[in-house]
Amino acid sequence: MLSLCLSACASQPGGVAPPELPRQSPLCEQYVAAWVGHFKANVARLDGVQREVSGTELDRSRQALELADIDERSCRRPLCIIQPQAGGRLDSYCGYRVANGTTEALYRWIPWTPHHR
Numbered sequence: 001m002l003s004l005c006l007s008a009c010a011s012q013p014g015g016v017a018p019p020e021l022p023r024q025s026p027l028c029e030q031y032v033a034a035w036v037g038h039f040k041a042n043v044a045r046l047d048g049v050q051r052e053v054s055g056t057e058l059d060r061s062r063q064a065l066e067l068a069d070i071d072e073r074s075c076r077r078p079l080c081i082i083q084p085q086a087g088g089r090l091d092s093y094c095g096y097r098v099a100n101g102t103t104e105a106l107y108r109w110i111p112w113t114p115h116h117r
Contacts, residue, residue: 021076021096021098021110024075024076025070025075027061027064027065027068027070027075028065028070028074028075028076030061030064031058031061031062031064031065031072031075032075032076032077032078032112033061033114034057034058034060034061035058035061035077036077036078036080036094036112037057037058038053038055038057038058039080039092039094040080040092040094041053041054043082043090043091043092046082046090047089047090047091076096078094078095078096078112079094079095079096079097080092080093080094080112081093081094093111093112094111094112095109095110095111095112096109096110096112097109097110098110
């Protein structure tokens with residue numbers, strides 16, 4: 001399912017490295033990577049860059065979670081946002097919104113990368 005999220009999140013100030021997110025199980029990491037890949041493929045399809053979207057990898061990762069008796073909702077998925085670009089193009093990015101712990105901004109945005117799986 002493709003969802004459009006609008007969010008106003010603070011970015012990392014002054015090049016400070018984002019805090020590490022707690023690690024997930026390898027099965028959750030695989031599921032999240034497949035979920036993000038599926039989201040980005042859907043955006044590429046909507047943008048006209050890609051013709052079809054295969055859910056094979058996402059389905060396999062869901063089956064692996066089910067076999068391990070892990071609920072996919074227990075895996076931390078990032079927020080994924082579709083960003084309109086000039087000329088009607090679409091882009092997307094994914095990341096985690098985490099509590100900042102300071103008064104200048106309530107939340108900090110940590111971009112999703114395979115490193116943050």
